[in-house]
Amino acid sequence: xxxxxxxxxxxxxxxxxxxxxxxxxxxxxxxxxxxxxxxxxxxxxxxxxxxxxxxxxxxxxxxxxxxxxxxxxxxxxxxxxxxxxxxxxxxxxxxxxxxxxxxxxxxxxxxxxxxxxxxxxxxxxxxxxxxxxxxxxxxxxxxxxxxxxxxxxxxxxxxxxxxxxxxxxxxxxxxxxxxxxxxxxxxxxxxxxxxxxxxxxxxxxxxxxxxxxxxxx
Amino acid sequence: xxxxxxxxxxxxxxxxxxxxxxxxxxxxxxxxxxxxxxxxxxxxxxxxxxxxxxxxxxxxxxxxxxxxxxxxxxxxxxxxxxxxxxxxxxxxxxxxxxxxxxxxxxxxxxxxxxxxxxxxxxxxxxxxxxxxxxxxxxxxxxxxxxxxxxxxxxxxxxxxxxxxxxxxxxxxxxxxxxxxxxxxxxxxxxxxxxxxxxxxxxxxxxxxxxxxxxxxx
Amino acid sequence: xxxxxxxxxxxxxxxxxxxxxxxxxxxxxxxxxxxxxxxxxxxxxxxxxxxxxxxxxxxxxxxxxxxxxxxxxxxxxxxxxxxxxxxxxxxxxxxxxxxxxxxxxxxxxxxxxxxxxxxxxxxxxxxxxxxxxxxxxxxxxxxxxxxxxxxxxxxxxxxxxxxxxxxxxxxxxxxxxxxxxxxxxxxxxxxxxxxxxxxxxxxxxxxxxxxxxxxxxxxxxxxxxxxxx
Amino acid sequence: xxxxxxxxxxxxxxxxxxxxxxxxxxxxxxxxxxxxxxxxxxxxxxxxxxxxxxxxxxxxxxxxxxxxxxxxxxxxxxxxxxxxxxxxxxxxxxxxxxxxxxxxxxxxxxxxxxxxxxxxxxxxxxxxxxxxxxxxxxxxxxxxxxxxxxxxxxxxxxxxxxxxxxxxxxxxxxxxxxxxxxxxxxxxxxxxxxxxxxxxxxxxxxxxxxxxxxxxxxxxxxxxxxxxx
Numbered sequence: 001x002x003x004x005x006x007x008x009x010x011x012x013x014x015x016x017x018x019x020x021x022x023x024x025x026x027x028x029x030x031x032x033x034x035x036x037x038x039x040x041x042x043x044x045x046x047x048x049x050x051x052x053x054x055x056x057x058x059x060x061x062x063x064x065x066x067x068x069x070x071x072x073x074x075x076x077x078x079x080x081x082x083x084x085x086x087x088x089x090x091x092x093x094x095x096x097x098x099x100x101x102x103x104x105x106x107x108x109x110x111x112x113x114x115x116x117x118x119x120x121x122x123x124x125x126x127x128x129x130x131x132x133x134x135x136x137x138x139x140x141x142x143x144x145x146x147x148x149x150x151x152x153x154x155x156x157x158x159x160x161x162x163x164x165x166x167x168x169x170x171x172x173x174x175x176x177x178x179x180x181x182x183x184x185x186x187x188x189x190x191x192x193x194x195x196x197x198x199x200x201x202x203x204x205x206x207x208x209x210x211x212x213x214x215x216x217x
Numbered sequence: 218x219x220x221x222x223x224x225x226x227x228x229x230x231x232x233x234x235x236x237x238x239x240x241x242x243x244x245x246x247x248x249x250x251x252x253x254x255x256x257x258x259x260x261x262x263x264x265x266x267x268x269x270x271x272x273x274x275x276x277x278x279x280x281x282x283x284x285x286x287x288x289x290x291x292x293x294x295x296x297x298x299x300x301x302x303x304x305x306x307x308x309x310x311x312x313x314x315x316x317x318x319x320x321x322x323x324x325x326x327x328x329x330x331x332x333x334x335x336x337x338x339x340x341x342x343x344x345x346x347x348x349x350x351x352x353x354x355x356x357x358x359x360x361x362x363x364x365x366x367x368x369x370x371x372x373x374x375x376x377x378x379x380x381x382x383x384x385x386x387x388x389x390x391x392x393x394x395x396x397x398x399x400x401x402x403x404x405x406x407x408x409x410x411x412x413x414x415x416x417x418x419x420x421x422x423x424x425x426x427x428x429x430x431x432x433x434x
Numbered sequence: 435x436x437x438x439x440x441x442x443x444x445x446x447x448x449x450x451x452x453x454x455x456x457x458x459x460x461x462x463x464x465x466x467x468x469x470x471x472x473x474x475x476x477x478x479x480x481x482x483x484x485x486x487x488x489x490x491x492x493x494x495x496x497x498x499x500x501x502x503x504x505x506x507x508x509x510x511x512x513x514x515x516x517x518x519x520x521x522x523x524x525x526x527x528x529x530x531x532x533x534x535x536x537x538x539x540x541x542x543x544x545x546x547x548x549x550x551x552x553x554x555x556x557x558x559x560x561x562x563x564x565x566x567x568x569x570x571x572x573x574x575x576x577x578x579x580x581x582x583x584x585x586x587x588x589x590x591x592x593x594x595x596x597x598x599x600x601x602x603x604x605x606x607x608x609x610x611x612x613x614x615x616x617x618x619x620x621x622x623x624x625x626x627x628x629x630x631x632x633x634x635x636x637x638x639x640x641x642x643x644x645x646x647x648x649x650x651x652x653x654x655x656x657x658x659x660x661x662x663x
Numbered sequence: 664x665x666x667x668x669x670x671x672x673x674x675x676x677x678x679x680x681x682x683x684x685x686x687x688x689x690x691x692x693x694x695x696x697x698x699x700x701x702x703x704x705x706x707x708x709x710x711x712x713x714x715x716x717x718x719x720x721x722x723x724x725x726x727x728x729x730x731x732x733x734x735x736x737x738x739x740x741x742x743x744x745x746x747x748x749x750x751x752x753x754x755x756x757x758x759x760x761x762x763x764x765x766x767x768x769x770x771x772x773x774x775x776x777x778x779x780x781x782x783x784x785x786x787x788x789x790x791x792x793x794x795x796x797x798x799x800x801x802x803x804x805x806x807x808x809x810x811x812x813x814x815x816x817x818x819x820x821x822x823x824x825x826x827x828x829x830x831x832x833x834x835x836x837x838x839x840x841x842x843x844x845x846x847x848x849x850x851x852x853x854x855x856x857x858x859x860x861x862x863x864x865x866x867x868x869x870x871x872x873x874x875x876x877x878x879x880x881x882x883x884x885x886x887x888x889x890x891x892x
Contacts, residue, residue: 024435026644046435048598048644052765053689054835056642057598069692070836076690083632084598086639087834089841089869090689090715091773094766098549098786099616101644122791129750130762131742136787137766140549171789171805241664243873263664265827265873269536270460271606273871274827286463287607293461300861301827303868304605306612306640307460307486308544311537315557315778316845318873339562346521347533348513353558354537357778388560388576541779550770551799551806554780570780572810577780581801602866637831638867 005199007180014040016195017106017148017178021047027104028052028097030138031075034106034148050102052134052141054093057085074134094134097141105142107135109149109177111164114211116174116186118147119166132169139170151179151208158209160184160191181205190214222416224397231257233412234323234365234395238264244321245269245314247355248292251323251365267319269351269358271310274302291351311351314358322359324352326366326394328381331428333391333403335364336383349386356387368396368425375426377401377408398422407431437599438628439648442472445622449473449587454482456543456614457495458590461487464607466591466624468652470494473589479503484543484585486536486610488512488520499523508583510536535563538580540613546582547616547645555580588618592641595625596632599646600639608640615645624652666828667857668877671701674851678702678816683711685772685843686724687819690716693836695820695853697881699723702818708732713772713814715765715839717741717749728752737812739765764792767809769842775811776845776874784809817847821870824854825861828875829868837869844874853881 008016010033018040021027028050029037038060041047049058051073058073059080067078081087088096096102111119121135122128139145152158160177177184182205185192193205194216206213225233227250235257238244245267246254255277258264266275268290275290276297284295298304305313313319328336338352339345356362369375377394394401399422402409410422411433423430439445446469449455455473459465474497481504488509489496498504500519505528512520512531523529534542535558545553554577558564568579590611593604601623603611615621623641628651668674675698678684684702688694703726710733717738718725727733729748734757741749741760752758763771764786774782783806787793797808819840822833830852832840844850852870857880 048435050644051835053692054838055636056644057636068834070834072690072692072835081636081834084596084600084634084643085636086600086634086642087636087832087837088642089832089837090765090769090839091842094769095544095548095616096642096644098766098770098784099547100549101547101616117789127754129742129746129753130760131740132762132764132792133740134765136764136790136792140785140788141766168790265664267873268606270463271609272865273873274865285605287605289461289463289606298605298865301825301829301863301872302865303829303863303871304603304608304865305871306603306608307536307540307610308613311540312773312777312845313871313873315537315541315555316776317778318776318845334560344525346513346517346524347531348511349533349535349563350511351536353535353561353563357556357559358537385561541777545782548770549785551783551785551801551804553774553782556778556780572780575780604866635867637833638864 005197007197010036011040013148013178013180016183017146018042021104025103026050026101027106028102028138028142030107032108034108035075037106050096052093052097054088054090055081055085057082094137097137100143102142104144104146105138106146106148107138109147109159110166111159111161112147112174112177113161113164114186114191116172117164118169118174119164121169122167124166135169139173144175145173147174147177149177149179151181160209160211162211181208192216222414224414227253228257230365230395230397233400234363235259238321242320243267243318244323245319245355245359247324249325251325252292254323267313269310269314271305271307272298272302274299311354314354317360319359321361321363322355323363323365324355326364326376327383328376328378329364329391329394330378330381331403331408333389334381335386335391336381338386339384341383352386356390361392362390364391364394366394366396368398377426377428379428398425409433436597437646437649438597439650442469442624442650442652445648445650446472446476449476449478451478452480453478453587454484454585456585456588456618457483457485458609458611458614459485460606460609464591464609464611465494466589467494469589469622469624470498474498474501480505482506482508484508484583486510486539487514488517490514490516496520499529504529506530506532508532508534510534510539533563540610542580542583543613543617546584547613550582552579552581554578583617585618586620588614588621590614590621590623592623592625594627594629594634595623595649596629596634598631599643599649600634601625601641601646602634602638603640612641615641620647621645622648622650624650626653627651665826666875666878667826668879671698671853671879671881674877674879675701675705678705678707680707681709682707682816683713683814685814685817685847686712686714687838687840687843688714689835689838693820693838693840694723695818696723698818698851698853699727703727703730709734711735711737713737713812715739715768716743717746719743719745725749728758733758735759735761737761737763739763739768762792769839771809771812772842772846775813776842779811781808781810783807812846814847815849817843817850819843819850819852821852821854823856823858823863824852824878825858825863827860828872828878829863830854830870830875831863831867832869841870844870849876850874851877851879853879855882856880
């Protein structure tokens with residue numbers, strides 16, 4: 001099986017995610033790679049960003065020297081607030097998520113199952129100190145939950161799986177998975193693979209995943 | 218049995234209630250007679266009043282001509298807001314009550330049982346159009362729930378009863394009942410009568426109520 | 435993003451027959467009377483109305499009821515001094531009433547907006563209004579299980595709003611507006627004044643714009659008070 | 664009524680051994696570091712701490728943990744870049760951890776303050792953190808039953824406060840403060856600035872004074888920002 005194809009860079013994945021978030025949407029971009037989506041929004045598109053520590057209308061990081069210790073995102077990085085922003089407390093902020101008011105949430109993952117189960121909070125390693133933060137709330141916290149990840153681990157193991165082996169973050173919550181190899185839609189009929197990396201065939205992708213994948217109709 | 222005693226006026230009852238609310242308390246005074254308690258607070262005593270339609274720090278009614286259509290109490294009467302007041306929405310307001318943050322709530326009643334059951338929202342009459350408002354929330358909405366009422370109906374029937382016949386507002390929620398005949402404490406041991414109207418004997422009161430009443434020890 | 439709608443007529447134009455509508459207000463404070471009038475003119479019927487009161491005289495919800503547009507009302511206090519419209523339709527059996535204690539009404543609406551599936555509340559335990567409902571004793575206290583109340587629309591009145599849908603309210607006219615805004619598919623706010631995006635202090639916004647679909651300015655803007663009706 | 668307390672030392676003086684204490688903050692924002700330092704000096708031990716994080720380096724909660732004052736911590740995210748104090752005590756078994764998803768933590772604290780006996784939440788359904796908990800399907804969605812979390816004390820940080828205990832916060836330092844204030848028997852707020860009663864606009868008060876027992880001014884008042892620590 002040939003590996004003769006061009007994997008997408010993290011930025012290229014972020015651009016794909018950004019392209020699927022319509023103008024006027026409300027979104028929460030998880031810690032890490034998903035944060036990059038904000039930088040990839042097309043010109044003229046307004047997406048209002050939520051950060052679960054109590055801000056709607058989050059803006060980019062401040063210029064050096066203008067950091068405010070009371071203004072940070074969920075990743076504890078300094079941010080800004082855009083005109084039209086609002087602050088609220090944690091119960092209200094998570095009510096906003098849990099109540100399904102956000103249109104999109106973009107998260108990283110250790111594993112996603114073909115049923116849309118998500119594992120992204122705990123590797124399952126013994127003796128690991130557990131920490132969940134808002135992961136489980138984010139997993140159920142938007143009308144559409146997108147995952148953004150590399151398809152394979154550093155050891156080459158596929159992270160899109162029949163059944164998650166890492167502890168779950170949420171059950172049947174993921175709608176679409178953006179990876180460096182392709183984009184996968186989790187549907188009742190099965191996983192639909194599309195937007196394959198240049199040079200990658202559907203069959204080669206199935207072999208890499210060890211999964212039967214549907215084509216976009 | 219002699220009726221040769223002096224029943225308390227509504228104002229005198231209100232004065233008794235007011236005397237039992239310590240300086241610095243938070244209280245909700247129900248619609249009707251309980252509202253008068255606010256006018257009977259001793260000089261120098263600060264009681265912060267809550268009205269369930271979203272105001273803590275309610276003040277007296279405004280001077281004529283200064284009514285504000287957006288500032289009313291739960292009885293839909295125009296009121297004012299004192300310095301240090303705060304406004305909040307209905308869910309927060311009833312959370313404040315349900316969560317037991319108010320020290321006192323003073324309510325009217327159709328009937329109170331010897332176990333502290335309260336009936337004050339529905340006479341039980343057939344064909345009556347039901348309306349509950351905040352009655353059931355108020356009944357469980359303070360650390361201490363006081364009732365203020367005439368002891369007897371206009372027909373002379375005692376409203377302090379072994380068991381309520383009118384539909385209940387709350388179960389075992391009343392701590393003390395202030396009436397024109399006496400004050401009654403609802404205790405696990407039974408009902409304790411005290412502060413009897415001038416000229417009224419304990420025995421005469423028991424006869425009026427048709428109940429065994431304890432004396433204050 | 436611009437949620438400003440030029441007229442109430444347009445704002446309520448898509449309300450279908452059979453819709454459920456939350457209507458803000460306690461007494462007259464915070465009632466979007468003008469928006470209700472626009473709905474009367476629009477003609478939608480078979481409505482379910484969720485509101486604290488059922489209107490008085492010929493105003494607001496009473497007008498909808500009087501015209502026979504309402505098939506069910508969920509409220510805490512329908513009976514008022516001059517609630518003739520409600521009384522007639524209710525006693526004739528044309529109007530179904532779901533009577534909910536005021537705090538349970540607020541909390542059930544909040545639950546819908548907050549994604550809570552159900553909650554145990556002490557209010558109404560042991561009363562007629564809890565009959566047939568699941569109960570449970572938790573740490574020695576008795577509770578009733580209550581479910582969320584959501585709606586297709588929320589009609590609310592606020593003081594100031596911007597094009598992103600951010601709202602602030604005025605005094606006790608705040609009442610049910612902020613919770614109803616979270617619990618409806620389409621929340622429409624009539625505001626006394628539309629302000630520029632950025633004019634509202636982010637620390638003082640009561641309803642973040644995410645909960646609001648349409649904002650309509652009603653009446654002239656007053657610097658010192660709400661529109662009278 | 665005057666809730667102003669002259670010093671943090673006095674404000675925390677009655678915290679007994681074995682107390683449960685909610686501590687506000689997310690990351691460093693909103694953490695009442697100075698009040699925690701006062702508690703360290705006061706010496707209470709065998710504490711249960713409820714907070715989003717478990718502290719980093721030698722600051723705040725990490726200091727309490729490092730000194731062996733904490734027997735249990737209820738939080739969502741104890742593991743951080745420099746959470747050595749937590750890691751050591753946890754791995755040695757001296758510290759019990761009750762790990763709660765952040766939104767469930769906030770909602771369970773709110774429930775305690777709001778008199779809700781328990782509630783069904785979709786968060787954590789089907790995960791390790793819901794193991795052994797009651798679940799229920801409601802309208803086709805799966806939920807976990809969660810119970811309130813209350814405490815003896817809440818230590819929070821606000822921006823401005825008055826003698827009645829009314830508080831406003833600053834930006835994302837608001838986080839857990841307003842909900843924790845409602846859920847503790849004794850809420851103590853350290854504020855950057857004490858203002859006259861009446862100086863806070865009643866429309867913008869975030870925590871009404873009823874929830875606050877003591878207010879302590881910490882550091883010089885800044886017109887344009889919070890105290891640095």
